[in-house]
Amino acid sequence: MRIGELAKISGLAPSRIRFYEASGLIRSVERKANGYRDYAPETEWILQIITGAQAAGFSLEQIRQLMPVDANGWQEEELLGGLRQKVEEIEILQQRLAQNKVQLLLVIKGIEGKPEGVACADNAQLLLHRLREEGARAAPARQDGVTSKGKKARRV
Structure with missing residues (x-):
């Protein structure tokens, strides 16, 4: 062909x-x-x-x-391992996307719910502060002491 x-x-x-x-x-x-x-x-x-x-x-x-060079050369274990690893990567990406969505919805809510008389710049500062607080609560330390954002967790 x-x-x-x-x-x-x-x-x-x-x-x-x-x-x-x-x-x-x-x-x-x-x-x-x-x-x-x-x-x-x-x-x-x-x-x-x-x-x-x-x-x-x-x-x-x-x-x-x-991928094999020809149709008879499939390495089943390697293929399954690669596919399973990709599924794990997708699950991690889905978790990150879910966290991003939550943050974006908080920003939207904060912008839409801006109190009267508060300047946009002041409201932006309030939103940033609230996002930092939410991020700190949403990023629990793993066993190795690293947060879900890849930073060392602070010990209190």
Whole structure:
């Protein structure tokens, strides 16, 4: 299959396909006498795996390490380990996003609920103070003495 057809089927630009080939993620193909690349039919599903893995947050290097060179070379334990680690990373990211959402909602509430007669700059200072207090309460120290924000916890 030529690169134009593969690009159309996969939804990827030919330059992206050539990049994956140059990166070693898909098997390099010999050019025909007319200069065209001729890709094997399984290249389509390999491209789907690559783009799906990227959408899930895997780097190209992680994909390269986990993907076999051919369909018979899957390393099940390595693949499972990589997938489990990515799930853990996603869970940590979800926790951080939830904390960010809480902080943003506090800011919105603070701006919308600005007391009459209080200047915007003064209200901003009040909001910052309240966010610092909330952050200090929401960041309990771990066993190693480091908070969820990566800072050493103060002992009282």
